[in-house]
Amino acid sequence: MNKRIIPLIMCGGAGTRLWPASREVHPKQFLPLFGTRSTFQDTLKRVSDAALFERPVIITNNAYRFMVLEQLAEIGLEADVLLEPMRRDSGPAIAAGAAFAQTRDKDANVLALAADHVVRDTAAFVAACREGLAAAEAGHIVTFGVQPERPATEYGYISPGDAISGQVRSVAKFVEKPNAETAAAYVKSGYLWNSGNFMFRADVLLDEYRKVDTASVEAVSDSVARAGSDLGFVKLDNDTFAAAKSISIDYAVMEKTSRTAVVPVACGWSDVGSWHAVWELSDKDGQGNAARGAAVFEDSRNCNVTTDRALVALEGVDDLVVVATQDAVLVSGQKDANGLKRLVAKLKVVAPQVTEDHIKVHRPWGSYQSVDNGERHQVKRIIVKPGGRLSLQKHHHRSEHWIVVRGTAQVTVNELIKTVHENESIYIPIGAVHRLENPGKIQLELIEVQTGSYFGEDDIIRIEDDYRRS
Template sequence: MEKRIIPLIMCGGAGTRLWPASREVRPKQFLPLFGTHSTFQETLLRVSDPMLFGRPVVITNAAYRFMVLEQLTEIGIEADVLLEPMRRDSGPAIAAGAVFAQARDGEAIVLALAADHVVQNKDAFTAACREGLAAAETGRIVTFGVKPERPATEYGYIDAGEPVLGDVRAVVKFVEKPNAVTAADYVNSGYLWNSGNFMFPASVLLDEYQKFDGEIVRAAADAVSKAGRDLGFITLEPQAFSAAKAISIDYAVMEKTSRAAVVPVDCGWSDVGSWRAVWELSEKDMQGNAARGIAVFEDSRNCNVSTDHALVALEGVDDLVVVATADAVLVSRQKDANGLKRLVAKLKTVAPQVTEEHLKVHRPWGSYQSVDNGDRHQVKRIVVKPGGRLSLQKHHHRAEHWIVVRGTAQVTVNDTVATVHENESIYIPMGAVHRLENPGKIMLELIEVQTGSYLGEDDIIRIEDDYQRS
């Protein structure tokens, strides 16, 4: 059997370029933008052939660990999950992943993939991986260069040189994101889009990285060797990992190494870096309008609508993006992707909460969503997975009243444990030690009414917690 590739899936980014759907606590790689699966899940499914790929390694922000676990479980894939204690960009992340893969297999060939990219032609992608594997086995660090569909200004480019093995070519140079005129020149000259995905022998990548910045490699190796385990996750040692400076793998290694090679590929690739990119990848009506959710178009062309609940109706407009969530609405021109970046930066100073969290907040046990707020009350909808339970906790400033609308709840209040069925309720006095759990086989749904002088989430004193949160 041929050498199996170890996929290294990088999914620690915040993804604010698709605000308001994508936010800090649930970024775009975990969203089902084009179907039932998220781009993270689609990336894993793309590298699930056991004849070509080995057990994947996922490296992510510690804040996303339970979303990663949940989405792995949904598609039936197991992986080693490395948790970054802080963000350090792709350079240290790939270095840590390479160290981990090499510890598993001294001759490991690693395929580093971003979790938020889309590939429409899986067969072409797999063929490119086989081409890259052959070149990587000769000691090359291979990147995947996408054949341009247009003179894009949002991507970096690769100048590909002479063939080195089959269709794989040497890299002459990497170039930064160009202006429109330069982008057209690059496309006419045969340059390729830089996809930001790589394949390499772990030992070669680390040797090259060592030449250019040995401190980062030492920090990554130290973070892996001193890593702990927490609920099945591999936690990179914080002090060691923090010593690695934040830098992309392009700047750290790829633009400096003489071992860089590129596989030209035409696989329907996109980094989904804007709402325009989402529109380009979506099905459209005869007037070029795309919709996710309920939308009605009249005398409108080339518009893109994404809505969670509200009906969106557009009349007499062209080239608009409208994204409606429960707590925010975006209206913008499709062509100005940088305008959204500026808008989100402004929002972070004016209303930071809408860039960080959704009204629906995901937790390892399920989710909760705010329904109504007042000065001294708050109403939430809480959903608990079968077998899930919240921490044993208490509050200093609020009391709670729980009404079960679906399923069965087991509720602890001080020394009493009660079973609460549908259409029944229970009262949690202020200061009482309490816990909610779902002992059943179906989702538990309830309405929580909070009353008190302070209703913030930081008024939670956890006494016991299955998920080891402070």
């Protein structure tokens, strides 16, 4: 009987190809782009059948760890969460996941998946996993080759070779992203899209990686062996992990090993690498227009609108992308993903904040959102989850006034501990040691009015913190 598979979910990327919705601090894998769940949550649900899959391993970073936990809780799943000290691309990340899987079983079967991909046919994907499992157990590194739906230029391709077992084939060669003419020739010749998802025995992957870069594999393996525990997370050792070379798994292993195999699959896969890809996957009206949020179309065709709050109205235009968030608006042509990449590179120079964070900032206890600010004041809307509490802290440059609009707050101000109900308020003077927490069963919502000379987050002096940020 085949052993079960350990899913390894790669969740540390910070892609800005879906800017302004996706940003450095809150990237696309955590966004509900299609329906109510994020692609990260959908990926986890896809590999949640306990008959085939074991408890998943998620590899992410310190900035995303609480979003990972929150989104796991929302879908009722648990996982082992590994924290990378710094980004080293997919090679060291997958090696770390494989080394960790070996702490459960030295011959563990691992399925490495990107957290930001879409699969519309879960049954076909799971069938492909079953198809490829025997080849993986036999020592092959199996990649999933997607049957092309069109001559795409945004994906690499795989030329399948001889049959290995069932539908599984050897890999004759990997090829880079082609131009349109070459892509058409590849599709005609039976090439497959390279999905960038893999299945392998942990020991095989590490052995093949070690042949190419022994030092990096040893560094990553040492970082797993020396990992610590922090609030339930597995924190990889910083110094040893830092010694690993930053490289993708494709360049590190897949293009060099002789053990590759490919299982063809038609499962409605996309890496959601552009707003055009989002449009392709979205429901559309009779004129080809897709909308998430409030949008009205008149004499417009093949447009894609995503809006947080403002109504977007389009008239007399074709093939446009409009993405409206509360602090940025993108207007772009549908098909030039490279143009957006160039735009975001320019924004990182002239307006870096809009590429890094949203107005709504997520924290492990909830979120806050800037509503208004001036030279001597700032107004925020704060949400605290049931049972959540902020750090015990003080400020040198601002006082705060909290007005509760929903729920119940328990507030500490120096020696005073007070319960503040809806339509009540409390004042925190400059320099006062204070803390806000939600002792109730519903979300706590309040308006915070700050007055003073400086409002930066670095004026938060944490004295005590549940999330070890002090």
